[in-house]
Structure formats: C-alpha cells, structure tokens
Amino acid sequence: MNNLFESKKSQILAVIFTGAIMIALDGSTVSPILYPLKTAFGVSEGLISWAINIEVLFLLIFTPIIAKMADYIGRKKIYLLCISSFIAGLLIVVSAQSFEWFLAGRALQGIGAGISVLAIVLIGDHFTENRGTVLGIFGVIISMVYAAGPLIAGFLINFDWHFVFAVNIPVALVLACLAYKLLPAESDFSGKKAIDWKGIIALSLAIAAFAIFITQFSGSLFSAGAFILIAVTIVSLLLFLKFERSTEEKILPLSMLKRKNPLIASILTLLGYTAGAGTYFLSTFAIMAFGLSDSAGAYILLPFTVASLVATLAVGKLLDKTGPKPIMLAGGLISATGMFILGISGSIHTFILSTILIGIGNASIAGNALYYLMLHESGTEDRASAQGLLNVLLNAGSLIGGALLGAAFDSASGGTANYRITYFVLASVYIGLAIIVTRLKQD
Known part of the structure; x- marks a missing residue:
C-alpha cells in the first residue's frame, strides 16, 4: 500500500473512483423512479422498461468498440469521448419533453458508461503490485453508491424526476476536468492497422438483436419477431467471425x-x-x-x-x-x-x-x-x-x-x-x- 497513493497513481485513482461514483449513481437511481417516469411521459409498463434497457443495450453494443478504440488510439481520448457522451445524454434527459428524446439521452448515457471498462484497463495499466487492492476499493465504491442510490432517488423524486438525473451532472463535469488534467497522454498509435469496421457493424448487429430478443421475446420463442432476431444474431455473428479472420486488427x-x-x-x-x-x-x-x-x-x-x-x-x-x-x-x-x-x-x-x-x-x-x-x-x-x-x-x-x-x-x-x-x-x-x-x- 506504500506506493499506492504516490502522486501520479493517486491522480489516476481520483479519475477512476470519481467515474465509479458517476456510473453507480446512474445505475442505482433509475429503477426506483420508473413509476413516476411512466406517469410523467404517459407510457405503458412495457415501454417504460426501456428507460433502463436502452442504456444497457447501447453499453453492450459499444463496449467492444470502446475497448478496441482505447487500444487503438489511446485510453485518455476514448475516456474523454465517453464522458462527453454521458454528459450530452444527461443534458438531453433532463430537458426532454418527450419519451423519444428521453430515450435518446439514455442511449448516449449507455455509450458513456463505457468508462467502466476503461477504469479496469487503467487499473491494469498503472497498478501491478496493488492491482487487487485497487480493484477491491473500486468495487466497494460502486457497491456503496448502489446501496445509497435508492435513498437518493427517493429523496429527489419528492421535488421532480429531473433532479434524479441532474444530480449527476456536476459529478460528470468534475470527472471530465479530472480526466483531462490527470490522465497521462499516450504514446503514438500510428503504427496500428486499419480498424475492421465491417466486423464492428456485424458484431453490433449481433449484440443488438440478441439483447432485444432476450429482453422482449424470451417468453415467446415461437413468434415471428423472435425468429427474426435469432436469425439476425446468428447471421451477424457468422459474418463477424468471417471478417475477424481476414483482418489483422481484431475487434x-x-x-x-x-x-x-x-x-x-x-x-x-x-x-x-x-x-x-x-x-x-x-x-x-x-x-x-x-x-x-x-x-x-x-x-x-x-x-x-x-x-x-x-x-x-x-x-x-x-x-x-x-x-x-x-x-x-x-x-x-x-x-x-x-x-x-x-x-x-x-x-x-x-x-x-x-x-x-x-x-x-x-x-x-x-x-x-x-x-x-x-x-x-x-x-x-x-x-x-x-x-x-x-x-x-x-x-x-x-x-x-x-x-x-x-x-x-x-x-x-x-x-x-x-x-x-x-x-x-x-x-x-x-x-x-x-x-x-x-x-x-x-x-
């Protein structure tokens, strides 16, 4: 533990742990307010579940893309792009006048939540002897915020549902400043081969089709929609594997x-x-x-x-x-x-x-x-x-x-x-x- 909090490492920890608070606060405060959101937008039970599902879906789709780009052009640049997406999503959500715009904001938040993957990568890059300890503290911070999230949501919903999301804006802005100032710049990545964009598209389609099938059609396996989604998943995965075999820069x-x-x-x-x-x-x-x-x-x-x-x-x-x-x-x-x-x-x-x-x-x-x-x-x-x-x-x-x-x-x-x-x-x-x-x- 002696060198865990030395200057450079403590700066990286400040970014990682602030990011953990932001993501956990977002993940733990939405479920408790689904009913008020349903009432505010006048949507059905089935539709309001997409307040959560769409963020999970976009996180799933963009996780391999974010991870690959972090290896390709560097951790800091992608981390800042993710935070920018998350902040943009928050601003759209708190100003949304329709459920469609609300979902658009949540989708951008899902992309921004990719910093959770980058946090683990940063721990791997900068911590060797104390890697397990840092992972443990990271997990505890997330768990503590998740435990407090429903209480925070329960308090803020007394004012308005917008405040449940707005409370994360200052956290996200602080994180953006910390990441810009404290994360180290990476070396030149220009020697990398071209990204396999065909593989990215195929994998994204496979993940999206699979996630929609699981969340919407798992109880009706023999419906036309289920068959279409299963077919899209299988075909997209086969295409992805084909594209991956023919490229040097794997997704x-x-x-x-x-x-x-x-x-x-x-x-x-x-x-x-x-x-x-x-x-x-x-x-x-x-x-x-x-x-x-x-x-x-x-x-x-x-x-x-x-x-x-x-x-x-x-x-x-x-x-x-x-x-x-x-x-x-x-x-x-x-x-x-x-x-x-x-x-x-x-x-x-x-x-x-x-x-x-x-x-x-x-x-x-x-x-x-x-x-x-x-x-x-x-x-x-x-x-x-x-x-x-x-x-x-x-x-x-x-x-x-x-x-x-x-x-x-x-x-x-x-x-x-x-x-x-x-x-x-x-x-x-x-x-x-x-x-x-x-x-x-x-x-």
Missing part, C-alpha cells in the same frame, strides 16, 4: 481463447453471471415465503449487501497475495452452500444466513477476481479489448440469467416451490463452476 481478442486461463475466465464470466441473476429475485422470494411487506422485503437484503461489500474489499486484498484461483474456488463452494440453504430455508434466519453466504461467494467467484485474471493474461496492446470481451460476456450472462430465471419463476403454479427447486439447480451450477476453477493454471 475482440478471440485468439486469447486458445489459451487455457482466458478461455476458463470467459466461461466462468458467462455462466457465473447467468447464475448470479438468481439474486435478482431474493426479495420476491422472501416476501412470498415469509409474508413480508414490500419494504421489509427490501430491507431483508441488507445483510446480503453488507456481506458483498466486505467480501469485495477482502477479495481485493487477497488477490495480490494468493492470486484468483483459491479465492474463486472457495467462492463457488460458498455460493453453492448458500443456494442450497436458501432452497431449504424455512425461517427468516436461515434465509438471511443463505444470502450472506451468497453475497460472499458471488463477490469471490465473479467480479474482481475475473477482472484480475484477465488483466494478468493480457498485454498493454490488447488489455482494453480483453476487458471488452469480458464485459460483453458479463452483460450477456446477466441478460440470459434474468430472462431464464424470470421465465422459470413466472411459470410457477405452486408458490415458492419453483423458487426452491431453482435455487437447488443454481447450487449445482455453482459446484460446476468451482470444478471449472480447478482447471485454472496458478502462477
């Missing part, structure tokens, strides 16, 4: 997957975040199983949140000492135990115990350990692209998990029975993930 570093650790990290990311979507429904399960009120159902997740926070910081410190393998192995087994206890829980006390274990386990097998592993496996020239790949898989896993588990729970006719069965299945998934972790090579 995603798929060649990394020929190596054991990056391949395992990618599998763990996709499956881990798919299984992690089970935590989205913990509050609903508690309300149904124990007859809690809506507010009590929210408060009962506080131990889960605290456990995740503490574990995130602890994992960061341990990563620098032990590496990711033992931490991720323990995390998989702890999450499996938590899911099993959750499946048999007959009291609030066992429910709380299970959520604490799940919070600790998920913070250990996913998140910072995966970032750390991929940073270790990539060099400076492809570090951003590698994190872009990881983030695409992360978001895809979250979307798939949310859709699959949501459909499973919706199909339940026996109250909490279907929840319990699903949690037993997830326990077995985490055991499988722990087994996969054992195949990692430990340096």
